[in-house]
Amino acid sequence: MGLVDFNDDDVLAAKLVKPDWYRVKILDVDERISKKGTSTNYFLTGKVICASDTGNTEFSGVPTPHWMFNTSPYAKRFMVGFFEALGVKVGSGTRVDMNSVKDKEIDVFIENAVDVDGRMTNVIKDKYRAVRA
Numbered sequence: 001m002g003l004v005d006f007n008d009d010d011v012l013a014a015k016l017v018k019p020d021w022y023r024v025k026i027l028d029v030d031e032r033i034s035k036k037g038t039s040t041n042y043f044l045t046g047k048v049i050c051a052s053d054t055g056n057t058e059f060s061g062v063p064t065p066h067w068m069f070n071t072s073p074y075a076k077r078f079m080v081g082f083f084e085a086l087g088v089k090v091g092s093g094t095r096v097d098m099n100s101v102k103d104k105e106i107d108v109f110i111e112n113a114v115d116v117d118g119r120m121t122n123v124i125k126d127k128y129r130a131v132r133a
Contacts, residue, residue, distance in 0.1 A: 009063055017059045017122055019111040021052040023131060024064055026106065029098050039072040042098045052107045052132060065110065065122040069098075078126045082106070085128035105131050 030043040046064040050057045069079050080090045085106050088096055109127035112120055 008061070012061055013063045015059070015062055016112055016120060017048065017062055017110050020109070021107050021129070022059065022110050023049040023052045023105055024108045025049055026101050026104050029102060031098065034070065034072070039070050039075070042069045042071075043067065044069070044101070046108075048110075049105065052129075062122075064108070065124055067124050081126060081128045085130045087130065107131055 024046045026044055026046045028045045030045070032041045032043065033039075034041055044064065044067040046067070048059045048062045048064070050060055069075065069082070083090050083094075083096055086101060086104055088094070090096075107129045108124055110122050110124055113123045115121045
């Protein structure tokens with residue numbers, strides 16, 4: 001029989017966080033061409049550091065839920081708030097290297113939602129703000 005090995009990230013990824021603003025460290029960006037081949041998907045991975053407003057570390061180490069951006073003309077609008085929270089002034093002609101966000105910290109609102117299989121999960125719905133001192 002096949003064995004399944006779990007690590008700390010696997011266990012913490014299943015942990016529901018209380019909906020709140022969290023300071024998150026962006027650990028990696030994975031670039032993949034979309035299925036249609038007409039745009040690029042950027043998958044971000046990160047970990048919760050603490051609750052942004054209180055410093056509470058109850059959910060420290062929890063991996064960020066599914067977090068993706070796409071370069072199609074419709075979807076680029078969802079990146080504006082993300083980059084502005086990281087201090088980038090986005091305007092016509094702005095170009096940003098997605099790899100430049102690695103190792104940065106950002107405040108992200110993480111909430112809970114029911115997925116397509118009826119399970120409660122953590123989600124990021126494009127709510128970002130600059131890290132507060």
